[in-house]
Amino acid sequence: MAAEYGFDTLQIHAGANPDPATGARQVPIYQNTAYVFRDADHAAALFNLQELGYIYSRLTNPTVAALQERVAALEGGVGAVACSSGHAAQIMALFPLMMPGANFVTSNRLYGGSVTQFAQTFKRFGWEARFVDFEDTSAIRKNIDENTKAIFCESIANPGGYITDLDKIGKIADKAKLPLIVDNTSATPYLCRPFEHGATQVVHSTTKYLSGNGTSMGGIVVDSGNFDWTASGKHPSMIESEPAYHGLKFHETFGPLAYTFHGIAIGLRDLGMTAAPMNAFQTLLGIETLSLRMEKHVANAKKVAKYLQGHKAVEYVSYAGLSDNPYARRAKKYTPKGAGALFTFGVKGGYDACVKVVDNVEIFSHVANLGDTRSLIIHSASTTHRQLTDEQRVAAGAGPEVVRVSIGIEDPNDLIADLDQALTKATAKSKRKKK
Numbered sequence: 001m002a003a004e005y006g007f008d009t010l011q012i013h014a015g016a017n018p019d020p021a022t023g024a025r026q027v028p029i030y031q032n033t034a035y036v037f038r039d040a041d042h043a044a045a046l047f048n049l050q051e052l053g054y055i056y057s058r059l060t061n062p063t064v065a066a067l068q069e070r071v072a073a074l075e076g077g078v079g080a081v082a083c084s085s086g087h088a089a090q091i092m093a094l095f096p097l098m099m100p101g102a103n104f105v106t107s108n109r110l111y112g113g114s115v116t117q118f119a120q121t122f123k124r125f126g127w128e129a130r131f132v133d134f135e136d137t138s139a140i141r142k143n144i145d146e147n148t149k150a151i152f153c154e155s156i157a158n159p160g161g162y163i164t165d166l167d168k169i170g171k172i173a174d175k176a177k178l179p180l181i182v183d184n185t186s187a188t189p190y191l192c193r194p195f196e197h198g199a200t201q202v203v204h205s206t207t208k209y210l211s212g213n214g215t216s217m218g219g220i221v222v223d224s225g226n227f228d229w230t231a232s233g234k235h236p237s238m239i240e241s242e243p244a245y246h247g248l249k250f251h252e253t254f255g256p257l258a259y260t261f262h263g264i265a266i267g268l269r270d271l272g273m274t275a276a277p278m279n280a281f282q283t284l285l286g287i288e289t290l291s292l293r294m295e296k297h298v299a300n301a302k303k304v305a306k307y308l309q310g311h312k313a314v315e316y317v318s319y320a321g322l323s324d325n326p327y328a329r330r331a332k333k334y335t336p337k338g339a340g341a342l343f344t345f346g347v348k349g350g351y352d353a354c355v356k357v358v359d360n361v362e363i364f365s366h367v368a369n370l371g372d373t374r375s376l377i378i379h380s381a382s383t384t385h386r387q388l389t390d391e392q393r394v395a396a397g398a399g400p401e402v403v404r405v406s407i408g409i410e411d412p413n414d415l416i417a418d419l420d421q422a423l424t425k426a427t428a429k430s431k432r433k434k435k
């Protein structure tokens with residue numbers, strides 16, 4: 001699919017040619033494990049990576065391949081590897097780069113699950129995550145050493161819609177000859193294009209906006225094809241002989257597709273974090289309406305955020321889509337179509353009032369998720385950040401008074417009315433209790 005097509009065309013057509021066997025217009029669900037070889041020579045060529053084709057669905061599947069092609073097109077990348085979840089995608093993104101004793105420098109403003117995955121579980125692989133405040137660029141530079149293999153951050157990050165200064169981070173990565181991996185989940189390629197700001201790889205939890213309807217777990221790693229593995233020389237898996245493929249060297253053999261092929265031929269083959277065809281299909285359906293949904297998500301988020309700013313029970317609203325937010329200018333640069341639909345606000349009355357807000361909403365769902373068509377709400381201090389100390393919670397932007405919302409695509413007036421009645425009940429009750 002020609003990359004010159006507009007986003008709205010690509011989100012429907014990229015990766016979706018009529019099915020060669022039947023002419024089916026929509027991408028068929030190839031709910032299938034193995035593929036018949038034409039003959040022994042064909043099988044040998046496939047196993048040697050001399051010919052591309054389908055062997056076994058742990059590595060490649062036509063429905064999953066359509067999703068990979070579509071997301072690669074939307075991000076402006078050369079290839080993508082779909083995985084079973086966003087967390088799987090993060091392991092898959094780092095796997096070709098890391099080894100025991102290696103480290104990567106990561107923003108400390110991350111999805112809560114990513115903090116745990118990076119800080120705890122990666123340690124068992126011998127991978128060290130160095131958490132840094134990405135507002136402090138000298139701290140990023142100081143943490144890079146000869147064992148550093150990558151830099152990681154989110155485009156729009158939790159909490160309160162923090163916007164990363166991608167161009168600045170991209171320059172640091174480029175100078176250090178390191179890949180910059182950007183988690184673009186909260187922005188989606190419709191709102192932010194990290195490859196235009198120095199990112200070399202993008203990861204997504206497709207579970208969120210790309211699927212959009214809360215049905216399907218999934219993740220994806222997209223490669224820009226722009227990173228020169230040979231010139232960097234820091235990632236042996238990408239440049240040195242691979243014993244499992246008769247000494248094949250990925251960068252030398254596959255050029256800009258080296259990282260994608262490594263992800264499939266080594267990553268999926270041996271880690272097995274494969275996307276299910278049914279989930280890939282659901283995600284493809286979701287992506288067909290991505291731009292329409294994101295426009296509505298952003299418009300609704302702005303309306304609700306502005307309303308909350310004027311509400312007497314609300315202390316503050318933290319959303320880069322509001323003009324007085326410290327990241328509003330950055331949002332205009334990196335997310336020109338809108339600063340996403342995820343934000344936090346502080347409720348007067350603290351912890352107790354917040355618990356009452358989440359207990360009293362009717363349209364908003366109290367869930368640990370984001371990026372659904374439905375509006376979602378959570379009080380981080382009593383749920384996702386419950387295990388942290390008070391200090392850690394405040395540092396993570398999840399203090400006792402903070403409520404996080406993921407604004408859906410319902411009627412914004414209904415969302416406003418719902419929050420108003422919940423806030424009124426919550427603060428009225430907490431006042432009475434205090435007396």
Ligand SMILES: *Cc1c(COP(=O)(O)O)cnc(C)c1O
Nearest residue numbers: 085086087111185186205207218
């Ligand atoms: C949800 C999420 C993840 C993890 O994705 P799963 O699909 O839940 O494994 C990673 N990063 C961000 C920003 C997310 O929102």
